[in-house]
Amino acid sequence: MSTTTELQQTIIDMVDNTRGILAADESSPTIAKRFAAISVESTEENRRHYRSTLLSTPDLGQYISGVILFEETLDQKTSDGTPLAELARKQSIVPGIKVDKGKGPLPGAPGDSITYGLDGLAERLEGYKAQGARFAKWREVYSITATNPTQLGLDANAEMLARYAAVCQSTGIVPIVEPEVLMDGKHDIARCAVVTENVLHSVFHALHKHHVSLEHMILKPNMVLPGIDLRTADPEEVATETLKVIRRTVPAAVPSLNFLSGGQGPEEATRNLNAINQLRGSAPWQLSISYGRALQQPALHAWQGKTENDAAAQQALLNRARLNSLARQGKYESE
Numbered sequence: 612m613s614t615t616t617e618l619q620q621t622i623i624d625m626v627d628n629t630r631g632i633l634a635a636d637e638s639s640p641t642i643a644k645r646f647a648a649i650s651v652e653s654t655e656e657n658r659r660h661y662r663s664t665l666l667s668t669p670d671l672g673q674y675i676s677g678v679i680l681f682e683e684t685l686d687q688k689t690s691d692g693t694p695l696a697e698l699a700r701k702q703s704i705v706p707g708i709k710v711d712k713g714k715g716p717l718p719g720a721p722g723d724s725i726t727y728g729l730d731g732l733a734e735r736l737e738g739y740k741a742q743g744a745r746f747a748k749w750r751e752v753y754s755i756t757a758t759n760p761t762q763l764g765l766d767a768n769a770e771m772l773a774r775y776a777a778v779c780q781s782t783g784i785v786p787i788v789e790p791e792v793l794m795d796g797k798h799d800i801a802r803c804a805v806v807t808e809n810v811l812h813s814v815f816h817a818l819h820k821h822h823v824s825l826e827h828m829i830l831k832p833n834m835v836l837p838g839i840d841l842r843t844a845d846p847e848e849v850a851t852e853t854l855k856v857i858r859r860t861v862p863a864a865v866p867s868l869n870f871l872s873g874g875q876g877p878e879e880a881t882r883n884l885n886a887i888n889q890l891r892g893s894a895p896w897q898l899s900i901s902y903g904r905a906l907q908q909p910a911l912h913a914w915q916g917k918t919e920n921d922a923a924a925q926q927a928l929l930n931r932a933r934l935n936s937l938a939r940q941g942k943y944e945s946e
């Protein structure tokens with residue numbers, strides 16, 4: 612199979628008009644934080660148990676078309692010996708892998724950051740592919756302050772995302788391109804709109820320079836929101852601002868935009884996605900989810916680290932996935 616055919620097939624398997632992506636790729640420090648909130652120790656066995664519980668949720672494939680895994684999870688198996696990537700595949704959920712190695716400060720641009728992990732990426736991707744991964748994810752992070760992101764921050768982060776995406780496509784792996792403008796701060800929604808527009812504009816400029824095939828990638832953007840320390844915006848305002856920014860910056864060739872939740876509560880993230888799809892008009896892309904926290908929080912709370920709660924955790928995940936499936940069709944009604 613040519614790499615183009617392979618990329619096309621993965622897009623076909625991941626993008627439709629009812630499902631979304633589950634982000635279950637928390638790094639070791641992040642999953643430790645999530646487990647600490649329910650007083651569960653982050654051991655390899657607990658992580659394996661929790662993630663295999665999520666992926667074996669009956670009927671999850673009805674609402675979820677792809678799952679982003681952390682490197683460790685690709686090596687793990689269910690108690691009966693099924694690799695977790697295979698477990699996903701059996702549910703018609705395409706397994707993928709987070710491939711960036713986290714962020715650090717960007718020298719020369721105080722307050723901005725840059726993500727590591729390009730060295731040896733092509734070889735790593737071949738290994739992940741052999742373990743069943745068909746897509747990858749890389750996240751660049753932008754903070755909003757009075758002076759950030761700087762022009763250097765915008766340029767360097769966009770370049771990184773484009774280089775990553777080009778390497779992925781050369782190995783037949785669909786790249787999820789994730790430029791995340793953080794919610795932290797007291798800025799208003801208008802400032803988030805300006806920054807997100809600048810970010811997406813620079814990212815698509817870099818993708819074009821690096822000859823990335825827009826038809827064979829997925830964009831994982833933030834919604835346009837006011838800073839978390841300011842106030843919450845109503846869903847119509849979030850939807851209007853988000854649609855304005857993506858219409859100005861994202862080419863119609865991109866098949867799907869799968870929003871991150873970024874610290875919104877589960878209910879809030881569902882309501883905002885629903886408003887976006889109600890106001891989408893003739894927008895050319897699928898507008899769906901790639902939520903981590905907003906999908907998993909209810910499941911984690913139901914689970915509490917106890918095997919006897921596995922079924923309740925699965926029920927909570929399935930319910931949230933179902934509500935987001937309605938929201939990505941603009942058919943969700945608040946509980």
Ligand code: 13P
Pocket residue numbers: 634636750789871872873874901902903904905
């Ligand atoms: P959240 O939805 O919790 O923001 O996570 C999505 C993600 O994968 C961040 O990289």
